[in-house]
Amino acid sequence: MSYLSLYVEKLVKLVLEMAPWLLLGFLIAGVLHVFFPEGRINKILGSKNMRSVIRAALIGIPLPLCSCGVIPTGVSIHKSGASKGASVSFLISTPQTGVDSIMVTYSLLGLPFTIVRPIVALFTGILGGALTNKIEHSESKNSLNVKPLENTNNKIKRPVLSVFQYAFIEFLEDIAKWLVIGLLIAALIAVFVPDDFFASYIHNDILGMLIILAASIPVYVCATSSVPIAAVLMMKGLSPGATLVFLMAGPATNAATISVIGNAMGRKTLFTYLSVLISGALISGLLIDFLFPREWFTSALTHLHEGHEHGLLPYWLQLVSGIVMSLLILNIFVKRIMSRFKKKKQNAEYHPVSMNEVKVIVRGMNCSHCKMSVEKNLGNIEGIDLVDADVENEVVTLSGNNIDFNKVKATVESIGYKYDGKLKR
Secondary structure, three states: OOHHHHHHHHHHHHHHHHHHHHHHHHHHHHHHHHHOOHHHHHHOOOOOOHHHHHHHHHHHOOOOOOHHHHHHHHHHHHHOOOOHHHHHHHHHHHHHOOHHHHHHHHHHHOHHHHHHHHHHHHHHHHHHHHHHHHHHOOOOOOOOOOOOOOOOOOOOOOHHHHHHHHHHHHHHHHHHHHHHHHHHHHHHHHHHOOOOHHHHHOOOHHHHHHHHHHHHOOOOOOOOOHHHHHHHHHHOOOOHHHHHHHHHHHHHOOHHHHHHHHHHHOHHHHHHHHHHHHHHHHHHHHHHHHHOOHHHHHHHHHHHHHOOOOOOOOHHHHHHHHHHHHHHHHHHHHHHHHHHHHHHHHHHOOOOOOOEEEEEEEEOOOOHHHHHHHHHHHHOOOOEEEEEEEOOOOEEEEEEOOOOHHHHHHHHHHOOOEEEEEOOO
16 A cells, blocks of 8 residues: 555544544534633633632633634733633643543543543643742732723624534634644654654653653644644554643643743743643653553554444444535635635725725734734724734734824733734835
8 A cells, every 4th residue: 555545544534533523522612602702701710819710720621722812812811800820720721622622532532531631731720820829919910001802791693603603614714724734744643653663762751751742842733633643643652641741732832822921921920831831741641651551541542543433433423524524624725715815806906095004013813813802902992993913914904093003012912912013015
């Protein structure tokens, strides 16, 4: 069998295993988004006590936000009155898991990892929040005068339609690119990395954890796309503990997240954030490798090794789910291509405007959550009538009169992004 055909076979197998659980996870994500909006979160996380820290971790665990999407949300709830400890607890626990990644974890890695991931996310979130409150108790909050995001508790029209709209269009737009990349990388590892790689070349499980940790911290991978990569790495001999390190550190950290947290919430908060994640990942990995039988965590990989049907779901359901998920992702990429052509056409046409229009560069935007956060916060500045954030090109178009760009810069940086000035024509 050629490498190409083997690669396609591995890729299809991963897609079929994940698809039913991904679709279910997306649906639950839509329900959470519609019936548990951000406005409610802001109300219950304001106290500087353990109750708020625990609440923040419990709220963050099921939310389907990646490490880029969680940053504007976490910074926003802090600016809206949440304590810094609760905000850090939310920032740590949220990207490690999510209903979609929990479902996919069960499909590829089995029940033990499905239980362990949210427990570790809860523990590290609470620890990080508690330490932040202790360190920051004597410091006052940032006094920057920025209006918080408006409360979004208004009654939603057509809630069922809104659930599906968010689940399979808006949320999928955020995750589609990284999900595809994760699957492609996982299939590549499955084909080209020898089955006994870790057993032959990395004989020490602790060394394996440190190598995985060093590789995971600066690289972006979302909680869902990390699962197929983790499954394939464990098939190649990576220990369950080192696999957990990757599942924790990969989704919760990346270079952009580190920069944003340091800029928006301070170096002390960043130090606490990284210290808790790194120590929590290593301690959790060591506990799994040295306290529990390895077979608990590796037995679920049998169906990927042997290629037979998963015992829980029939093949026809996997096949239908795989086709549906592939079509939904294809729709996202087609929409992006069409939108790009439409923007080019609009830019090529001359149309006079009655107000000044200025484009500014904003670094760090990665998803629709980033777009929403930037547009809502900049829209609160006096003199700005319209805001359009282009996430892909990191450009924000501001329309209005007498715009105060010092306020624009302060607002952008207060919600965790980098302001790089006006776009030069």
